[in-house]
Amino acid sequence: xxxxxxxxxxxxxxxLILDEALHCFADRGYEGTSLNDIAAGVGIRRPSLLxxxxxxxxxxxxxxxxxxxxxxxxxEVAMASPASGWDKAELVIRAGFDLFARTPDYVRIMxxxxxxxxxxxxxxxxxxxxxxxxxxxxxxxxxxxxGHFRRHNSQHLIITGYGAILxxxxxxxxxxxxxxxxxxxxxxxxxxxxxxVAFFRAALVA
Amino acid sequence: xxxxxxxxxxxxxxxLILDEALHCFADRGYEGTSLNDIAAGVGIRRPSLLxxxxxxxxxxxxxxxxxxxxxxxxxEVAMASPASGWDKAELVIRAGFDLFARTPDYVRIMxxxxxxxxxxxxxxxxxxxxxxxxxxxxxxxxxxxxGHFRRHNSQHLIITGYGAILxxxxxxxxxxxxxxxxxxxxxxxxxxxxxxVAFFRAALVA
DNA sequence: AACGGGCTACCTACTGGTAGGTAGGGCAGA
DNA sequence: TCTGCCCTACCTACCAGTAGGTAGCCCGTT
Numbered sequence: 124x125x126x127x128x129x130x131x132x133x134x135x136x137x138x139l140i141l142d143e144a145l146h147c148f149a150d151r152g153y154e155g156t157s158l159n160d161i162a163a164g165v166g167i168r169r170p171s172l173l174x175x176x177x178x179x180x181x182x183x184x185x186x187x188x189x190x191x192x193x194x195x196x197x198x199e200v201a202m203a204s205p206a207s208g209w210d211k212a213e214l215v216i217r218a219g220f221d222l223f224a225r226t227p228d229y230v231r232i233m234x235x236x237x238x239x240x241x242x243x244x245x246x247x248x249x250x251x252x253x254x255x256x257x258x259x260x261x262x263x264x265x266x267x268x269x270g271h272f273r274r275h276n277s278q279h280l281i282i283t284g285y286g287a288i289l290x291x292x293x294x295x296x297x298x299x300x301x302x303x304x305x306x307x308x309x310x311x312x313x314x315x316x317x318x319x320v321a322f323f324r325a326a327l328v329a
Numbered sequence: 330x331x332x333x334x335x336x337x338x339x340x341x342x343x344x345l346i347l348d349e350a351l352h353c354f355a356d357r358g359y360e361g362t363s364l365n366d367i368a369a370g371v372g373i374r375r376p377s378l379l380x381x382x383x384x385x386x387x388x389x390x391x392x393x394x395x396x397x398x399x400x401x402x403x404x405e406v407a408m409a410s411p412a413s414g415w416d417k418a419e420l421v422i423r424a425g426f427d428l429f430a431r432t433p434d435y436v437r438i439m440x441x442x443x444x445x446x447x448x449x450x451x452x453x454x455x456x457x458x459x460x461x462x463x464x465x466x467x468x469x470x471x472x473x474x475x476g477h478f479r480r481h482n483s484q485h486l487i488i489t490g491y492g493a494i495l496x497x498x499x500x501x502x503x504x505x506x507x508x509x510x511x512x513x514x515x516x517x518x519x520x521x522x523x524x525x526v527a528f529f530r531a532a533l534v535a
Numbered sequence: 536a537a538c539g540g541g542c543t544a545c546c547t548a549c550t551g552g553t554a555g556g557t558a559g560g561g562c563a564g565a
Numbered sequence: 566t567c568t569g570c571c572c573t574a575c576c577t578a579c580c581a582g583t584a585g586g587t588a589g590c591c592c593g594t595t
Contacts, residue, residue, distance in 0.1 A: 136540080136541095151360070151445070152358060152360060152361075152444075152445070153361075154357070154358060154360035154361040155358070155359075155360040155445075157583080157584065157585085158584080158585065158586090159583085159584085159585095167540090167541070167542090168541075168542065168543085169584095169585080169586085170541085170542070170543085170544095170586080170587080170588095171540070171541050171542070173585085173586065173587085174539090174540060174541075175540090177586095178585080178586080179584095179585065179586090231444055234440070234444060234500075235441075235444060236503075237499070237500040237502070237503035238358075238437055238440060238441060238444075238499060238500070239357070239358070239361075240502035240503065241502075241503070248503075248506070249503075249506035249507060252507070253506075253507065256507050273531055275524060275527065275528060275531075276520070276524050278507075278508060279520065279521050279524035279525075280524070280528070282496070282497060282504060282507070282521070283493045283497075283524065283525060283528060284493075285496065286492045286493045286494075286495065286496025286497065286500070287489045287490075287492045287493045287496075288492075289492065289496065290488070290491065290492025290493075290495065290496060291488060291489075291492065293443070293444060294440075294443040294444065294492070296443070296444075296446035296447075297442075297443035297446065297447070297454075297455075298488060300454070300455035300459075301455060301458070301459065301462050301484075301488070302484060314482070314485065315485050315488070318481060318482050318485035318486070318489065319485075319489060321481065322481060322486070322489060322532050323532070325479055325481075325531070325532040325533075326528050326529070326531040326532035327531075342574080342575095363549080363550065363551085364550085364551065364552090365549085365550085365551095373574090373575070373576090374575075374576065374577080375551080375552085376552080376553080376554095376575080376576075376577085377574065377575050377576070379551085379552070379553085380573085380574065380575075381574090384551080384552080385550095385551065385552090
């Protein structure tokens with residue numbers, strides 16, 4: 124019970140910090156973000172922030188774990204679907220787009236982490252994502268064996284899909300300039316999602 | 330004449346600095362790299378480095394302009410090829426892979442720049458790349474109109490390709506972990522290139 | 536009275552950048 | 566051939582500013 128009240132009373136500021144930290148880290152990266160920036164965004168001083176998190180790295184790790192758990196949850200639900208064949212692949216692609224469109228800041232943090240080879244985060248990133256990767260590989264391979272999909276190397280296929288989907292969100296500011304338009308409006312996200320789905324379908328389904 | 334000797338004597342250190350800066354910026358980003366890091370890598374002190382470049386930002390801009398000119402050169406040659414239809418698309422994809430495999434550090438800097446919306450660099454990035462983007466769009470659109478390719482939205486198609494190709498190099502450390510293998514060995518790069526070519530061919534060529 | 540959550544004031548380490556000095560090569564003129 | 570000068574490339578020492586983090590006080594709630 125005391126747990127709960129403690130949670131409620133402290134959660135507000137703590138969550139405000141997590142939200143602001145998420146946004147700052149996504150926007151300017153780990154090194155480019157100072158605790159002063161985050162604290163100022165919340166409306167408190169840096170030492171007050173450090174009252175809630177023991178260090179910058181601990182704060183970052185907490186943000187990153189939020190990210191991972193949300194992704195894992197979102198994708199596992201889609202991958203556990205009883206659908207099969209192309210329907211399931213499309214379902215997972217669309218789930219990924221929904222997930223990433225909902226949390227573009229997460230995508231940019233993940234991309235930065237991939238670039239930095241995970242030096243800032245104290246969690247076992249590959250340990251987290253390998254199971255998803257492996258089960259996705261197994262799915263595509265079995266569908267190819269069954270003749271439902273054209274034959275491709277499953278690992279490379281998934282890496283290609285990962286890059287194609289994530290890039291649209293991570294590089295959104297850059298794509299804005301290329302398109303002379305806002306990449307992340309709901310319509311444009313849907314358009315791109317439809318395109319990726321159609322593209323992968325054309326490549327996979329004979 | 331005095332120009333030449335001046336160039337020869339100073340070029341060596343200047344180029345060493347540019348090389349080291351390229352590597353550091355790619356590895357740890359603009360904010361994560363200090364001038365001390367770069368100077369130490371070259372084997373000189375920071376003030377000596379600032380003798381060759383007026384500021385950190387100027388050094389970064391020089392590195393980035395090296396990148397842009399090399400990319401522009403490499404891709405324009407491929408895009409100017411007289412080939413047509415799928416042959417030309419494959420040629421450009423393979424040229425891109427060659428280019429990026431030769432200079433993976435450039436890819437990572439470009440990706441960081443895309444994430445940071447180009448705040449560090451004093452050059453007009455979209456102005457540089459828009460012509461390539463637009464002419465690639467025009468090419469695919471005309472080939473689709475001629476019935477050589479399946480119909481897709483050209484802009485989204487190129488963004489998908491851009492993401493699929495670049496990610497393999499920018500996220501190489503991350504992909505290493507996923508594959509339990511070195512992503513950037515010549516064999517693996519060739520394999521992935523072959524995969525992307527086959528994948529795009531399957532999606533585009535009816 | 537105890538305490539949670541904020542504050543000011545401070546610390547050390549390090550940042551990008553500057554000031555000023557030095558070693559040594561190239562070169563014009565005696 | 567020697568001498569004096571300039572220039573490049575590097576150095577040490579320092580600057581102001583900012584980073585992350587700590588110590589300790591204040592104050593409203595319980």
